[in-house]
Amino acid sequence: MHIEKGEFVGIIGHNGSGKSTLSKLLNAIIFPTQGDVMVSGLNTKDHENLWTIRQTAGMVFQNPDNQLVATIVEEDVAFGPENLGVPPQEIRERVDRALAVVEMQAYAHQKPHQLSGGQKQRIAIAGILAMEPECIIFDEPTAMLDPSGRREVMETIRRLNRDKDMTVIHITHFMEEIVAADRIIVLDKGKVVMEGEPRMIFRQVKRLKEIGLDVPQMTELAYELRSEGLKIDDDVLSIEEMVNALCQ
Amino acid sequence: MSVEIKNLSHTYSEGSPFEFKALKDVNITIEDGSFIGIIGHTGSGKSTLIQHLNGLLTPTSGSVLVDGKDIFDAKKAELIALRHHIGLVFQYPEHQLFEETVQKDVAFGPKNQGLSEEEIDQRVKQSIKMVGLDFDAIKDKSPFELSGGQMRRVAIAGVLAMEPSVLILDEPTAGLDPRGREEILAQIKSLHSQKKITVILVSHSMEDIGKMVEKILVMNEGEVVFFDTPNRVFTEISTLESIGLAVPEVTYLMRRLKEKYPEIREDIFTVEAAKKEILKVIRG
Amino acid sequence: MLKDVTIGQYYPTGSVIHKLDPRTKILFTTAFVVMLFFLNNLWGYLATFLILATITLLSRIPVGYIIRGIKGLVLIIMLTVVLNLFMTPGTAVATLGPLTVTLEGLKVATYMALRLIFLVVGTSIMTLTTSPIDLTDGMEWCMRFIPFIRRYAHELAMMMSIALRFIPTLMEETERIMKAQKARGANFETGNIISRAKNLTPILIPLFISAFRRADELATAMEARCYRGGENRTRMKQLIFEFRDSASLVLMVMMIVGLYLTTMIQIPLVFPI
Numbered sequence: 047m048h049i050e051k052g053e054f055v056g057i058i059g060h061n062g063s064g065k066s067t068l069s070k071l072l073n074a075i076i077f078p079t080q081g082d083v084m085v086s087g088l089n090t091k092d093h094e095n096l097w098t099i100r101q102t103a104g105m106v107f108q109n110p111d112n113q114l115v116a117t118i119v120e121e122d123v124a125f126g127p128e129n130l131g132v133p134p135q136e137i138r139e140r141v142d143r144a145l146a147v148v149e150m151q152a153y154a155h156q157k158p159h160q161l162s163g164g165q166k167q168r169i170a171i172a173g174i175l176a177m178e179p180e181c182i183i184f185d186e187p188t189a190m191l192d193p194s195g196r197r198e199v200m201e202t203i204r205r206l207n208r209d210k211d212m213t214v215i216h217i218t219h220f221m222e223e224i225v226a227a228d229r230i231i232v233l234d235k236g237k238v239v240m241e242g243e244p245r246m247i248f249r250q251v252k253r254l255k256e257i258g259l260d261v262p263q264m265t266e267l268a269y270e271l272r273s274e275g276l277k278i279d280d281d282v283l284s285i286e287e288m289v290n291a292l293c294q
Numbered sequence: 295m296s297v298e299i300k301n302l303s304h305t306y307s308e309g310s311p312f313e314f315k316a317l318k319d320v321n322i323t324i325e326d327g328s329f330i331g332i333i334g335h336t337g338s339g340k341s342t343l344i345q346h347l348n349g350l351l352t353p354t355s356g357s358v359l360v361d362g363k364d365i366f367d368a369k370k371a372e373l374i375a376l377r378h379h380i381g382l383v384f385q386y387p388e389h390q391l392f393e394e395t396v397q398k399d400v401a402f403g404p405k406n407q408g409l410s411e412e413e414i415d416q417r418v419k420q421s422i423k424m425v426g427l428d429f430d431a432i433k434d435k436s437p438f439e440l441s442g443g444q445m446r447r448v449a450i451a452g453v454l455a456m457e458p459s460v461l462i463l464d465e466p467t468a469g470l471d472p473r474g475r476e477e478i479l480a481q482i483k484s485l486h487s488q489k490k491i492t493v494i495l496v497s498h499s500m501e502d503i504g505k506m507v508e509k510i511l512v513m514n515e516g517e518v519v520f521f522d523t524p525n526r527v528f529t530e531i532s533t534l535e536s537i538g539l540a541v542p543e544v545t546y547l548m549r550r551l552k553e554k555y556p557e558i559r560e561d562i563f564t565v566e567a568a569k570k571e572i573l574k575v576i577r578g
Numbered sequence: 579m580l581k582d583v584t585i586g587q588y589y590p591t592g593s594v595i596h597k598l599d600p601r602t603k604i605l606f607t608t609a610f611v612v613m614l615f616f617l618n619n620l621w622g623y624l625a626t627f628l629i630l631a632t633i634t635l636l637s638r639i640p641v642g643y644i645i646r647g648i649k650g651l652v653l654i655i656m657l658t659v660v661l662n663l664f665m666t667p668g669t670a671v672a673t674l675g676p677l678t679v680t681l682e683g684l685k686v687a688t689y690m691a692l693r694l695i696f697l698v699v700g701t702s703i704m705t706l707t708t709s710p711i712d713l714t715d716g717m718e719w720c721m722r723f724i725p726f727i728r729r730y731a732h733e734l735a736m737m738m739s740i741a742l743r744f745i746p747t748l749m750e751e752t753e754r755i756m757k758a759q760k761a762r763g764a765n766f767e768t769g770n771i772i773s774r775a776k777n778l779t780p781i782l783i784p785l786f787i788s789a790f791r792r793a794d795e796l797a798t799a800m801e802a803r804c805y806r807g808g809e810n811r812t813r814m815k816q817l818i819f820e821f822r823d824s825a826s827l828v829l830m831v832m833m834i835v836g837l838y839l840t841t842m843i844q845i846p847l848v849f850p851i
Contacts, residue, residue: 061471100802104802112792112796115803116711117709117711121711121814124813128812129806129811130804131812134812134815137813137814157746159746173803177803189468190469192335192498219472276572288547289551377760384757389751389758389784390758390762456763
């Protein structure tokens, strides 16, 4: 498996398929029993590289509560750079910049527990950004959020990828979040079973359902209509495409 | 069991600077045996509302009538007895598991009801089966060695074992993978149809709610916006969007298709129904 | 009930006292607490009262808020007063059945009560005027000068700050679990002390499990953010000792010396002994 700089890769698979293990391997939280993980050319097994790798490949976790360390938002964002030994003045600048990117400047002096789930997750993202990584791994960051929180977080992630050229690895159970990804990797029982553009992946409705996954509603509808004999492409992903397909 | 909510209001921390009106004059009647869905974004008052139904919260004003009886007029012992009839499954219910074995944990509720040993055993067995788990394989396991999805089902079984006449579930599928979500929803549906109990499902997913319920209660800022059938609620796209909610994708699709096929129905919210309608219109 | 405890809470008003360096406040509070135990007459307590009153006014924290903090300790204060009142031998002034109130007892009881109240008020003012994060930073700095503890200064400060961060989260969690168990028919409201204590198991076990899970996840998240202890770590906010800190340190020394001098006063106040 290879992930390019600036790419947006979606990873799906049911619980226990190995998604979280994979993400922790990328961030050198755990180490391979066999094989190698190379981050920007550095092997995660090499102990000397540990901190460089963790700084290069940042990680955002599922539970927004359990990854915020400090009692004040801006102090939490500063936690990463403080660990890296960045000089105080520069930390200040990084924190302000990171909070601006996730649009949370107004909350800099709030306490984390007063924020909504989506806001907490954006603070967690800012905390990673302040370490100036090249890649961020998102391990189901939206699983515990309500729809508006999910929307906030997804917008932030997409913006990072598009405007800041950040490499994004997004693990999720919500298929609509990765419809616009560059590539999707499907895991099952610890193995990569499918890999390719979203269109290529989602058209295999039957196979995805077999391994316990979903497809976007429009793709499913297209699949159903096709099986009823309607002439329609099987790689429809959005409402727009469906309207075009049906109104020819 | 029917539940009638009359002029219900609830204010948190009344009189303090943190005063917050979570419910404002809510009036609804939930018929015996019905299947209700509740939607609204975080802070809309959904959780506050369901906690009144089994007396965990006391109203600031107004009342809740269960089978015509005001539950807040009752004595404490009666209130506790009433909780047995109204089962409430909280969000992430697996966080309440505490016993050494699955069997003991599921038995906690019935034990509190003061039932006989045989009755408890029988109920435990039955409710574990009802949530789709193998009783013999699982009964002596520690709940903490199960998978996330299994833990959640054991927790739901713990409430079912009390044999409630009204079952309230607060986002029972949160954090599960697609298959886990589907399984839990299918079990809830069969519970409703087989046991004829009243089910109240709180969910963020319009798709799930649309597929399952008979009536939807839409809440916003502590007030009832709609309380009607899915067909009616989902055609109110602009009102729903103005309170930060959306309708299922297929509903948006049907609306777009109407430009080309004016005869197409708009009150459609499942892939299955959309398929039928599109085929009908296109094939004529 | 828990909301009434004001020790450890932060009440921002932006006053001069709030702006002081946390180290100044920690030093003063420590010196003040030690001094409290040297006072031996009411002149000293009167002076203490005046000092505390001035600081309270300067801090712009409502007096009622501070008094509420004492309310939580009424029971302990009462107990101390009663014990001292009856247990101190000396000249009897009144009898209540088998119990005798002595003049000495009256004096010791008054001193003890005042000492406890001033102790609580003094430390509350420190926590009320210092944000938890400043307080931790200040403590970390101060601990560097204590042998034995020096090596763990960073770890202790980090633990304190994490505890502060998670207290509200765990309180909410407790409430949620309690409600969930009530919904399963658990009864926490009736029964005797023993059965009530036993009934807490369904709350405590899930709470512990959740706390461990959180600790585990937090540790992973901290490691992923390159946390590796206090070595080579920098801080965004540096503690800066300003002119007002030096000025207040001078004032502080004067006050402490003043308090010490009160112990020399021979003229009795209220108590003839």
